[in-house]
Amino acid sequence: MRRILTVILCFASLTLLLSSCSSSRKLSGYVPFTRDLKQKLEKENIDLKQVQFYVDQKLILNRNLGDQKVVVSSGVVKLENGKYINEVIIPSLTPGLCDNVDGDRLMINFEKGNNDLAFGPGSGYSYNQYVLYGTEWKNGTALVTYDSNKYRARCGDCSDVASATLVIKKSVLDKMERKSRTLKGRTVGK
Template sequence: MLGSCSSSRRVSGYVPFTRDLKARLDRDNIDLKQVQFYIDQKLILNRNLGDVKVEVHSGVVKMENGKYINEVIIPALTPGVCDATDGDRLMISFEKGNNDLAFGPGSGYTINQYVLYGTNWRNGTTMVTYDANKYQARCGSCSDVAQATLVVRKSELDKWDKKSRTLRGRTVE
């Protein structure tokens, strides 16, 4: 059961973005802003707007239990870009605007993989800041949002592979 939705699940053609991969890109002077990132699980961000419908910039507004809910859905394999870095933390944006989500090395079984950062983790959800508002983030395709990881296309790795050879030199004949 854990294999079906764990963060180690492999999406064909994609590999997890890891600390090791980040270190390799840093070592090879590859700008993370030039890397195409993806999220391997569907993410759903919700915020309660209360009884009065207010203007929203991202997502849709729907009525749920007499309350207006602003919902932003990020489907699995949605492309994102790195807008900024802070040490190991990457600020990934899936649309233009002030809407980065923080990702970084996880803990436990995801310690090497880049996962969503948030606060107030509870029952597989966490609070994140998106579009200058607090949202509750949950995984739409697994039981715990901590299982959603950043991935890159495997074909991109081939582009980053450094081709090198060591020359033996020449001697006078």
């Protein structure tokens, strides 16, 4: 009996370890976009509109359409408890472009149109990282403006949408940091 329990515990531990490794492996080629990185890019005169951004978490945006005429420009319309719900899903590592920079705030667009989501420096533990901005925070969700409408944003794979951060590919960062040259030096008389 003890041996069976030990085998079950080992199997459960191995499963947990492998699942945590697979999610970290998925993001291993990416680094968080931070205040420091933004300043570095600005110092090098790199236009943030030319940088490919990604969101590290699955985002789900919901909007209650109520009894309105149902016309959806993006996302999915669901009937939930007799009400129409417009749902927009942004999968993890969806590429996005910066449409506008307003101080520290970046307006990231994941599809064409008036569909920007605001990201900026967080607070507390995420002070340096660029996280999703919203209002009326409630139970790990926030109100965001998307496609000129108010949506309730939640995280698909985490408990709090405030942990959704912008990331860039590590190879892009490596290429930017490899700007170097080797000097041969100078000698007297030559």
